Amino acid sequence: MNARTRREAIRDLLRNRPVGVDELAVRFNVTASTIRRDLAVLTEAGEIVRTYGGALAPGCEEQPLHERETLAGVEKAAIAREAEKHVRQGQLLFLDAGTTVGALAARLAGWTGISVATTGLTTLNALADAEGVELIALGGVVRHISQGTVGPLTELALTRLTADAVFFSGDGITAERGVCEASAEQAAAKRRLIEQASEVFVLADASKLGRASSHWWTTLPPAWTLITDSSATEEQLAPFRALPGVTVHVAQV
Structure with a gap:
């Protein structure tokens, strides 16, 4: 699976629930560092929101x-x-x-x-x-x-x-x-x-x-x-x- 396909899969997964870096690394059989780079790219594009240890979909952040x-x-x-x-x-x-x-x-x-x-x-x-x-x-x-x-x-x-x-x-x-x-x-x-x-x-x-x-x-x-x-x-x-x-x-x- 190339990086683009993996990032699309991560984005789709996060629509259902928050996911941690370690879980994503196991799911896609890559290193945690690779997942962190994927999350950084998706965050910069505004497609996800980073959390401590993982990420979630926009709109799922804790509200004041x-x-x-x-x-x-x-x-x-x-x-x-x-x-x-x-x-x-x-x-x-x-x-x-x-x-x-x-x-x-x-x-x-x-x-x-x-x-x-x-x-x-x-x-x-x-x-x-x-x-x-x-x-x-x-x-x-x-x-x-x-x-x-x-x-x-x-x-x-x-x-x-x-x-x-x-x-x-x-x-x-x-x-x-x-x-x-x-x-x-x-x-x-x-x-x-x-x-x-x-x-x-x-x-x-x-x-x-x-x-x-x-x-x-x-x-x-x-x-x-x-x-x-x-x-x-x-x-x-x-x-x-x-x-x-x-x-x-x-x-x-």
Whole structure:
């Protein structure tokens, strides 16, 4: 296979998911240096986007939180309404960073008798004046693009807490791999949130179902709940419904 054909194949492969340099080298039976040159040529042509250790298709880059707030607003509101039904008085909840979880946090502002521990600045802002909610900030390094805390301090704080339930989202979710994120730190924080919670709720609008747009993954436990919106197709939902321990709730928009 010549360089031009190989680069076309790389570009086509990246349309489906991000791919690492090592995987491409094995797939095309060339050296990692050759793949890096291919990626450099494709990047210069504007056909792909380089990431740490690999590449992805244009348009799959992580978006700043303020941009994501304008996307799927009606769907996220519906998901938040459905998620709120699973909250009980007296619970301690973990809420992750992100706009969908932030929509849930806004609905919890009127509650009393619950505690919320969060890695998300959106949730902190939504509940800062909610006198009936005990609000716990899980410290750490703030990722400006996602407005969430990550790193050793975040994970250390989570070793000192357990929650009745955790609500979180991600860049994408698949039935086979779990939830994907743009950084190893985000994936690690999610793993700790899951480990310390009795129930796990993943909030994901239809655009994230089956999407594998990032390199870093958090696997999900045998039993968890997916809350998505009614624009999700049966084809998207089928892999999740097929998992024996997974409950799927579809929020009507």
